[in-house]
Amino acid sequence: MINFNGSTVNSTISHYGKKRTDMLDLNKTSTICSYCHQDPASEFSDVFNKTSRTNITHNGNISCSSCHGTGRLHDTTLVNMKGYNLSNCVACHGKSGFAINKLDENAINKSIHANLNNASSILNGACWTCHSNIITAPENHPDIVKQPETCSTCHIEDTLNLTQKLKPNHLTRHTAESSQVKAAAACILCHSNDVRASGKTINSTVSHYAKYPAVDTKDCVSCHQNKEIGKKWSSPPDPRDTVRLANVEKKLVSDEIWKLDQNYSIAISEADKEGQSAWIELYYNAKPVKKELVTQGDSFKYDTKLVEDGANKTIIDLGISDIFYGGTVSLVTFRGFVPKHIHTETSSVQCYTCHVRDYRSDRPDGYRYLVLKNEEQNITLNRLDIDFSASDKKTMYSGESWDLGSGYELKIKDFGPDRAYVLLALEKDGIVVKEEFVREGDYFTYNTTSNGVEITMLSMKIAGMFVNG
Incomplete structure (x- = not known):
């Protein structure tokens, strides 16, 4: 114990304070917390690990002992506050409480966490969950220097079985559960866009006041292809403004066409007799876009804007390593990069079709897609405009038409003289794309081109014919 022989409080503490276990005044009626905790210039500042922690002035003019009590404070952890129910967080931290960090209870009750741990009926339950990581009333006040639980504690790590589990950094709202739509942005960056009030930090703002986002995450292009909206949602990249290139080596003969992905193609118009240079022609959708005389050892490059307001990007960079002149036929060897995939969606x-695995015909809003190309990771899908299954059947009468969807229509035009075959006509938007006599037991097939790839759009068997008259 301390001998109270000093003539003043300061002299008593300066001579005997190091042996004290409490900080009572000379009359033992109250604790002189302010000597150390509200006067960082005092003699005792150097006993703290961080002197900045000595200057504790919260709660305005309220006495420290009002909450923490008096006597022997340094022998115990300062968590039990005198006269307050520790499970009733809003008594101190609500709008009418005396704590410095106050919350808007009404805004929380309308937030995304309104029902967390039955918070709709007991708002304190939500506080316990994030600040103490428990679902029942706490016995002690949370450590004021401890950070609250993060979003991942509940939504990803499965620590508390309180709410929907989400995949890390993925969008799952409004998309199929098995989708793997990655989002690089942290939870708070998107959820801070829709809040009912403001906290001290972005984390406290989102955790206490965030609403369900107004953005519809199934509407991909609204964020990824609209810069103004995208800025609000962490500026997601526009996939159309990126290109994946393939490293290639190609020997091209002058009478051949080199078909590249994304509807580009390259041809050699002519080479000089010395084999020192050649005219290289580039086409896009069968239309010429560049023609250049390139010397052996130099490069043929093509830059273009992938989106209207984007920057020019190099999508073709081919070095000419060798030129051979053979009179009527020449050969050029290319080494470099050509486009492998460009988003045009x-x-x-x-x-x-690519990012939501369950978006297929087995879903109510799904469609079947045909794989046009499958080269390693470069997969191109196309929706089937005419979608038949092997079990589909249809009986048609002479002069009748069949609406196949997507602007296609099948018509019976006529029968052969011996009634052994039928004349079928397939129209696309009113224009005949194929007309053919088909015998009973044979197939009527229609091939077309999709994204530069030839596919069979329609193939159906004439199972039987009946002619009356």
């Missing part, structure tokens, strides 16, 4: 439905 402008609708969210097109995004689903």
